[in-house]
Amino acid sequence: MTSGPCLLDDLLVSDDFLREILLRVSDLRTLTYSCPLVSKRWLSLTVDPKFWLEKCEYDDVALPPVHLRKEHAFDYKRILVKRPYNRNLIRNPSGEEELNFWKIMKRDGSGWTIESPPVYCDGRDFLRARATSLLNKVQRVKEQRIDLIAIGVEALVLDEVKPKIIVSERVSAREDRGYEYQLSAALGVVDEDGLISDVDEREETVEKPQWSAGQWQKVEIVFSDYPKGTREVVLRSGGKDSLFWYGHSGPRMTEASIMVVFD
Known part of the structure; x- marks a missing residue:
C-alpha cells in the first residue's frame, strides 16, 4: 500500500x-x-x-x-x-474594533467609549456597545456608508427588483439615566453625471426618561420603493444623556445594521 x-x-x-x-x-x-x-x-x-x-x-x-x-x-x-443579501453589511457593528470603519461627525464632551459589557444595561444578549458622552447635542454623530455595488448587489437588482433595504440599530442606556437617541438613514442615488447625492433621508427618534431605561430597543428604518440609480446607503446615529451627567452617560448603541433583503 x-x-x-x-x-x-x-x-x-x-x-x-x-x-x-x-x-x-x-x-x-x-x-x-x-x-x-x-x-x-x-x-x-x-x-x-x-x-x-x-x-x-x-x-x-x-x-x-x-x-x-x-x-x-x-x-x-x-x-x-x-454574499450581499440577508446579512449585515455594516463593518464593526458593535465596537468589536473600537471605532474603525466609522466616520465620527462630531467630537464633544468626553467623546465615545466602548463598554464590554454595557454598564447597568441588560447585557444577556448584547455584550458590547458604544456609549456617548453627556454633551453630544448633535444627534447624528457617527456614520458608515455602504457602497451596495462594491458589496456585491447588482445594479439590475437595485433598479428593477428593489429588495428591501433595512437600516437598524439596538439602543439602551444605564437604568439610572434618561436619554435621547436618533437613527438616520439615507440613500445615495447616482445622477446622469455619475455623481451620488443623498436622498430620501429618514429619521427615527427615541427618548426615555430617567429610570425607564436599561432594556434594549431595536430602532429600524425600511426602504422598499426607492429611486432608480440607488447605489449607496448611509447609517448615522447618536444621542445624548437627557440629564447631562458627567462621563459617558448617554445611550448605548450596538448591532448597527444595513441589510438588503428579498421578500
Missing part, C-alpha cells in the same frame, strides 16, 4: 461526479482561482453559471427568489463570493 497524495484522473469520472466534488470545495479562493487551472474540463465546469448557482445553494447562500431567477441572469459567482 502506498501513502501520500494521490492524483484523481478526471478522465475516469463523470462530469456529474466531478461537479459534486467541486461543490464541496470549501475554500473559495481555491475554487475560483486554482480549480479552473487544473484542466480544460475543470475550467468548463467552473465557467458554467449553473455550477455557481448550485454552489450557492450547497453553501446555503441567500439568493434572489426563484421566480426572479427565471426572469433575470444573476451573477451567481459574485453572489457566492460577496
